[in-house]
Amino acid sequence: MDFITTDGFALAYDDNAPAGYERAILLIHGFASNRNEGWKRTGWYAALERRRFRVIALDQRGHGQSGKSHDPAAYLRENLARDVVELIDHLGVNRVDLFGYSMGARIAAAAALAAPERFSNLILGGVGDKLLTERMGERGDLMVAAMLAEDPETITEPFLKSFRQFADEQGEDRQALAAFTQAANPPLDVAGFATLPMPVLAVAGERETNGDPVELARAFAHGHGVVIPGCDHFSAIPHALTKAAVFDFIDGLLDDPWAR
Template identity: 50%
Template sequence: MAQFTSDGLALAYDEFGPADARKAMVLVHGFSSNRYENWKRMGWYDAIAGKGLRGFALDCRGHGESAKPHDPALYDRAAMARDVFNLLDHAGVERAHLLGFSMGAHIALVAALADGRRIDHLVVAGVGGRIFDPPREPGAMARAMEVASPDEISDPMLKSFRHFADEQKEDRLALAACSRGGRTELTRDALMAIRRPTLVIAGARDQLAGPPQGLADAIAGAKAVTIPGCDHFSMISHGLFKASVFDFFDGWLD
């Protein structure tokens, strides 16, 4: 297992594809997932290597094989965006394409706002127009991770995240702390500062994300793709997800 250090935390990552590739790409997974489940098992490592890219996928702090502190102060999304850049520094990579899913998409957007010069192209998936909505019930996700049994959770979406965390044998207290971490406000006005080619992807039935066009409209020149028949979770394994990303890439990989 490869590791790098960010803010004093040991974070796990994988590298794949040709080490001498001209272009690199970083993958950032969703909440309660990890680099294997979100990306490797779904064929992304092989697909990216097959495109001749040098690929990287990290376990975000609090997830997978990375450090799992229980202090919400250590999960500020700006700090988690710095983890992406610290991985690039560790690997000796100046610029990379960035793909984030769900929580990873939030991190990718914050990274693009913090230092867009290091991002070639930006793909944010599992997010859409509802990114601008206030939380329906602040702290609900954290409480869903903390209760003794998923049977105590009434909200189907929260219960799905809890079941997934249990299946992955994640540290639920670390996930609760991550859920309570500080957020960078992603307003429409703020996102207009992003000046990278951007693709927004969400499933047609993704009630958590909402329509991708609602987010794409807030980013200059961004494109939106809706994956038919998919909710937030089923989109990850849908072939059109990968196809949409590489269609977007087509023309600038050479």
């Protein structure tokens, strides 16, 4: 299914609502991924549906089956956050749990800051306390170069090469991904994190390169941080312990803030 945003983008999405579902969750995938690869293949659709969630997941603009542009202005974070709110408006849903992974966590945080009344819980996966001081700068330029390289074997940094290989495997539009990275986004309003009224979970692997989720959780008034042992950025998302942490959080079983 898809819908058209107010600025003319066609956004593809899934909306799987079991009979008598008890709550809804919206899933935002990471950079160079899509709703099928980021959430369905990794077992999240099935795990959430077993718990009677209404599962809503979109392909972010520039990704998957959604509309694409090679203009960086199309990918401003405020546009991406607005897409999230417009989708739940389109579906007639008042409040959802919101779960973003990696780049999707940044968009989830921006959406929560823009419309906190629409989200019951906020889950930030694959990020840590580097989010609090993040500047794209040189690393963003390196990602652009990785996306546009004629030969991926010329990419020397393993993290960047893995994203390029992932984009190629998914058949993504690499020019759109480069433009996505070039969007002139200001830093997130991290001072505003402390004002958010909803519970927030930051969860990431022990070998996550984006910092410590426990330290990130301290920036929120109602934050919880969980580290998944032995996992890196890519292996944490399908891991059973990540699913357990998310469900314990939603069920209110993470009593101690910033638990490890």
